[in-house]
Amino acid sequence: MRVLVLGGDGFCGWPTTLYLSDRGHDVTIVDNLSRRKIDIDLEVESLTPIRPIGERIRAWQELSGRTVGFIQLDLATEYDRLVAVLRELRPDAIVHFAEQRAAPYSMRTAATKRYTVDNNVRATHNLLAALVETGLDAALAHLGTMGVYGYGWSGTAPIPEGYLTVRVPTPDGDLEREILHPANPGSVYHMTKTLDQLMFAFYAKNDGLRITDLHQGIVWGTQTEQTCRDERLINRFDYDGDYGTVLNRFLMQAAIGHPLTVHGTGGQTRAFIHIKDTVRCIEIAISNPPQAGEKPKVLNQITETHRVLDLAKMVSDITGVEIAYPLRPGRLAVGVRYLWIDLGRTSQGDQIEGNSAGLIGDLGYRLTF
Amino acid sequence: MRVLVLGGDGFCGWPTTLYLSDRGHDVTIVDNLSRRKIDIDLEVESLTPIRPIGERIRAWQELSGRTVGFIQLDLATEYDRLVAVLRELRPDAIVHFAEQRAAPYSMRTAATKRYTVDNNVRATHNLLAALVETGLDAALAHLGTMGVYGYGWSGTAPIPEGYLTVRVPTPDGDLEREILHPANPGSVYHMTKTLDQLMFAFYAKNDGLRITDLHQGIVWGTQTEQTCRDERLINRFDYDGDYGTVLNRFLMQAAIGHPLTVHGTGGQTRAFIHIKDTVRCIEIAISNPPQAGEKPKVLNQITETHRVLDLAKMVSDITGVEIAYPLRPGRLAVGVRYLWIDLGRTSQGDQIEGNSAGLIGDLGYRLTF
Numbered sequence: 119m120r121v122l123v124l125g126g127d128g129f130c131g132w133p134t135t136l137y138l139s140d141r142g143h144d145v146t147i148v149d150n151l152s153r154r155k156i157d158i159d160l161e162v163e164s165l166t167p168i169r170p171i172g173e174r175i176r177a178w179q180e181l182s183g184r185t186v187g188f189i190q191l192d193l194a195t196e197y198d199r200l201v202a203v204l205r206e207l208r209p210d211a212i213v214h215f216a217e218q219r220a221a222p223y224s225m226r227t228a229a230t231k232r233y234t235v236d237n238n239v240r241a242t243h244n245l246l247a248a249l250v251e252t253g254l255d256a257a258l259a260h261l262g263t264m265g266v267y268g269y270g271w272s273g274t275a276p277i278p279e280g281y282l283t284v285r286v287p288t289p290d291g292d293l294e295r296e297i298l299h300p301a302n303p304g305s306v307y308h309m310t311k312t313l314d315q316l317m318f319a320f321y322a323k324n325d326g327l328r329i330t331d332l333h334q335g336i337v338w339g340t341q342t343e344q345t346c347r348d349e350r351l352i353n354r355f356d357y358d359g360d361y362g363t364v365l366n367r368f369l370m371q372a373a374i375g376h377p378l379t380v381h382g383t384g385g386q387t388r389a390f391i392h393i394k395d396t397v398r399c400i401e402i403a404i405s406n407p408p409q410a411g412e413k414p415k416v417l418n419q420i421t422e423t424h425r426v427l428d429l430a431k432m433v434s435d436i437t438g439v440e441i442a443y444p445l446r447p448g449r450l451a452v453g454v455r456y457l458w459i460d461l462g463r464t465s466q467g468d469q470i471e472g473n474s475a476g477l478i479g480d481l482g483y484r485l486t487f
Numbered sequence: 488m489r490v491l492v493l494g495g496d497g498f499c500g501w502p503t504t505l506y507l508s509d510r511g512h513d514v515t516i517v518d519n520l521s522r523r524k525i526d527i528d529l530e531v532e533s534l535t536p537i538r539p540i541g542e543r544i545r546a547w548q549e550l551s552g553r554t555v556g557f558i559q560l561d562l563a564t565e566y567d568r569l570v571a572v573l574r575e576l577r578p579d580a581i582v583h584f585a586e587q588r589a590a591p592y593s594m595r596t597a598a599t600k601r602y603t604v605d606n607n608v609r610a611t612h613n614l615l616a617a618l619v620e621t622g623l624d625a626a627l628a629h630l631g632t633m634g635v636y637g638y639g640w641s642g643t644a645p646i647p648e649g650y651l652t653v654r655v656p657t658p659d660g661d662l663e664r665e666i667l668h669p670a671n672p673g674s675v676y677h678m679t680k681t682l683d684q685l686m687f688a689f690y691a692k693n694d695g696l697r698i699t700d701l702h703q704g705i706v707w708g709t710q711t712e713q714t715c716r717d718e719r720l721i722n723r724f725d726y727d728g729d730y731g732t733v734l735n736r737f738l739m740q741a742a743i744g745h746p747l748t749v750h751g752t753g754g755q756t757r758a759f760i761h762i763k764d765t766v767r768c769i770e771i772a773i774s775n776p777p778q779a780g781e782k783p784k785v786l787n788q789i790t791e792t793h794r795v796l797d798l799a800k801m802v803s804d805i806t807g808v809e810i811a812y813p814l815r816p817g818r819l820a821v822g823v824r825y826l827w828i829d830l831g832r833t834s835q836g837d838q839i840e841g842n843s844a845g846l847i848g849d850l851g852y853r854l855t856f
Contacts, residue, residue, distance in 0.1 A: 197601060228620040232566060235612045239682070243604045251597040275657040284653035285661070288644040292654070300666040301685060309689045313608070313682045316670060320678045 120144045120207060121404065122256075124193060124245070125215030127171050128153045129354045130261065130337060130396055134213060136344035136351065137397035139184045146187030146207060147171070148200075149216070152237070153354075156223070162358040165370075166340065169350045177350035193241035200244060204252045211404035212249075214260040216241050217310065221265070223360040224307035231306045238310035239317075246321040255328070257407030259400060260318065262311045262333040264389050264418060268302020277389075279333070280416025298416075318414040326410035330403045334396065335389030335420035338365045342394045353393070364388070364426060368433040377442035378434055384427025384443075389420035489513045489576060490773065491625075493562060493614070494584030496540050497522045498723045499630065499706060499765055503582060505713035505720065506766035508553045515556030515576060516540070517569075518585070521606070522723075525592070531727040534739075535709065538719045546719035562610035569613060573621045580773035583629040585610050586679065590634070592729040593676035600675045607679035608686075615690040624697070626776030628769060629687065631680045631702040633758050633787060637671020646758075649702075649785025667785075687783045695779035699772045703765065704758030704789035707734045711763050722762070733757070733795055737802040746811035747803055753796025753812075758789035 121138055125131040126147030139145045151171065157163050169177070175186050187207075191199050193216050217238040218224060224234040242260070249256065267278040282299045285292040298319060301312035314331070321327045345353045356362045357370040368378045391399075399419050408415045430441045490507055494500040495516030508514045520540065526532050538546070544555050556576075560568050562585050586607040587593060593603040611629070618625065636647040651668045654661040667688060670681035683700070690696045714722045725731045726739040737747045760768075768788050777784045793801075799810045 197597070201597075228566070228570075228616045231616050232609075232613065235686075236609055239608050240601075240605055244601065247597045247600050275655055275662060282655065284655055286644055286651065286653055293644060295669075297669040300664070300669075301688075303685075303689055306689070309685060312685050316672075316678060316681050316685070317604075319670075320672055320675070 119210040119404065120146075122146050122148055122203075122207065122209040122212045123215065124148045124212065124241075125153075125217070126188075126213075127151060127174075128215055128219075129356065130393065131213075131215040132174070133342040133345050133353055133393050134215070134397045134400050135186060136178060137342060138213075138401060139178065139186050140182065140344050141401060143401075146189060146209070147175075148189045148191050148193070148203065150190060150192040152192075152218070156218075156361075160223075160358060160360060162356075162361075164354040165357055166352045166355040167349075168352060168354055173350055177348050178344075181348055181351075193244055194237045195240070197244045197248065201248045201251055204248055204254050204256075208254060209256050211257040211259065211407075212245070213400055213404065214242065214245060214258060217261075217314075218307065220361045221305035221307040224310075225305050226360070234306050235310055235313075238307075239313055242314045243317055246317060246325075246327060249327055250321070250325045255410070257328050257330070257404050259330045259332060259403040259407075260314060262314065262331045262416075263308060264333045264335055264420065265304060265308040266301050266312045266315060266333060267299055268304060268308075269386070277418065279418045280331075281413075315414075315416075322408075322412065322414050328407045328410055328412070329414040330407055331414050331416045332399065332403055332419045333416065335391045335418075335423075336363050336365070337393050337396055338363065338390055339392040339394060342397055365390075365429055365433075368430055372433050372437035372439040375439060377440050378430045379442055379444060380427055380430050381444070384425060384430060386426045387423050388426065389418070389423045391419055391421045395421050488579040488773065489515075491515050491517055491572075491576065491578040491581045492584065493517045493581065493610075494522075494586070495557075495582075496520060496543075497584055497588075498725065499762065500582075500584040501543070502711040502714050502722055502762050503584070503766045503769050504555060505547060506711060507582075507770060508547065508555050509551065509713050510770060512770075515558060515578070516544075517558045517560050517562070517572065519559060519561040521561075521587070525587075525730075529592075529727060529729060531725075531730075533723040534726055535721045535724040536718075537721060537723055542719055546717050547713075550717055550720075562613055563606045564609070566613045566617065570617045570620055573617055573623050573625075577623060578625050580626040580628065580776075581614070582769055582773065583611065583614060583627060586630075586683075587676065589730045590674035590676040593679075594674050595729070603675050604679055604682075607676075608682055611683045612686055615686060615694075615696060618696055619690070619694045624779070626697050626699070626773050628699045628701060628772040628776075629683060631683065631700045631785075632677060633702045633704055633789065634673060634677040635670050635681045635684060635702060636668055637673060637677075638755070646787065648787045649700075650782075684783075684785075691777075691781065691783050697776045697779055697781070698783040699776055700783050700785045701768065701772055701788045702785065704760045704787075704792075705732050705734070706762050706765055707732065707759055708761040708763060711766055734759075734798055734802075737799055741802050741806035741808040744808060746809050747799045748811055748813060749796055749799050750813070753794060753799060755795045756792050757795065758787070758792045760788055760790045764788075764790050 121143045123131050123135045123145055126135045127149040135145050135147055171188055175188055179185055189203055193200060218234045223230050278299045281296050283296050285294055298315060303309040303312050318329045318331055322329050340353050340355045345351045357366045371378050434441050490512045492500055492504045492514055495504045496518040504514050504516055540557055544557055548554055558572055562569060587603045592599050647668045650665050652665050654663055667684060672678040672681050687698045687700055691698050709722050709724045714720045726735045740747050803810050
């Protein structure tokens, strides 16, 4: 398949690109490199030494013999170039990762709220409008988030997935209807994914676009079978207060001997998926799109759920670092810019691989100040 | 009250501005004049000779002794100026009309789809972010549309209004929940109003903003008690295929003796409200906002419903022009740029005023080619 990976330089996009390329697909990355630029603004960087996109692609070609294309393009503002790319490449499938993806970042300031909405909504809508304008019948897989459902919707109902069958009371008795699951986003970032859902529903109904919306849990892990073949292919590892997810922050705290910070009771249950599983799910999604005229296919993309406190205990058990319960939320601010975590290679990592939780299996670490 | 009317130069915005000013409120218009500029692109114009905004405001001051402010500002792109305006004026209430409002226009081309989304979503979100940033506790009233509910949702349920109580089946029995009424927009324009709803829900929940979303029916009529006081205050009358609503187009067809074009069966029932009632509803809305922490107040804003065919019959009975049922949809394209409709003043208009339908009461017409 000819596949465009929008946002293909990012944390999920890069491993997906390599996986699909390795599986024989003809992959082109479209990316504006915004994720790297946000690091500059935030004065942070990936703990792993990610290489420039050109070097990444050259290394992959050297190792695999496969060519991956790269087009630097801003989806939210360069509509005409997007249309030209679609007409030129005529992809069979498009994977859409090209959105600002950090909830904390989306809540920092008015500027980051606005950037998140302006970028995410326009990127998605430009893509939909461009598919209609070009008449391209490509399968579109978008990365959503389980956060669209929100928390506290129901204590006893099953975990929501996509649509919900409800009964509507009327004077003539109950009507049964299947509706998009009611949204309850917890941040501006999550809100944009609920806006995406409505745009997908409209363009599927009105224009017959074939869309799969993958509501992912928190993605953990760093390396995949492809990214660990050469250090130049290494994937991002974010641990800052904006882009670092809970597990990454526990691991960093443990690595420097700082107590693992659990906010509140730690009873919040969250869904997780390893990056190795993410990339496999993406291929399954673009290989099994809905038919034209069908509503968007909405799938949860998770492999396990954990309470935050249990995650902390797991990291604590492995590392011997204790858990702290500060009275109120705060941010870890430590001088770890040059700390090095060697991912998935140390003997400790190998030992962890077989543990029953299976959750931090590919993460060993070694301090190298 | 100190009131900002965003989009205060438009078809609903201008009469609202004058009504609120007449009622003693201190009103400032914020508008980028985009509606006038779209007329230039479409090569059409209001049938009524609307005056430049400056002349309108001067005429109103001359007649009423009241000052109305005007700030030319693009909400979607001039965030910093918006914040400065809010800090300077500290309005008690904000009325938000500043969105592209024509469904047909929003579906013309990729460019108009994109303009509708980019303008409407960013205008609304910038406003919400600016209210949070400034900490201003203003009551916000937004003009939505009953089209957010869509048509065909239910044959027997009552007309939807805002929220819907549903029963969700769970293994432990049914849960009852109140949710935002499921959206089913029929155009990109309507879709943007469903996106607005989700942004309102989030900012009300997260930041305590006090928001009323008024889902209006089709607004008809042209003049209000204020706009008819002087010809320089006259309101827009749009009759083109994009901005002219169904009643206006029937009236124009009748005026030139062209059969009234009813598409399909004409059985589509639509909700209507007269512009005189719109302006009153707005004042009621901003005078009765929800409390901080409450979810947005969502109200339908209509006075009557009619089937399209019944509307056509009404116009046909009054004018003697027959109804046509073309096999497929099309657009009326006639050379009526210089046709003049004298609104609400002719003796014919006065006679119509008392008719039982009460629907086209203020519309007389006189051909003056």
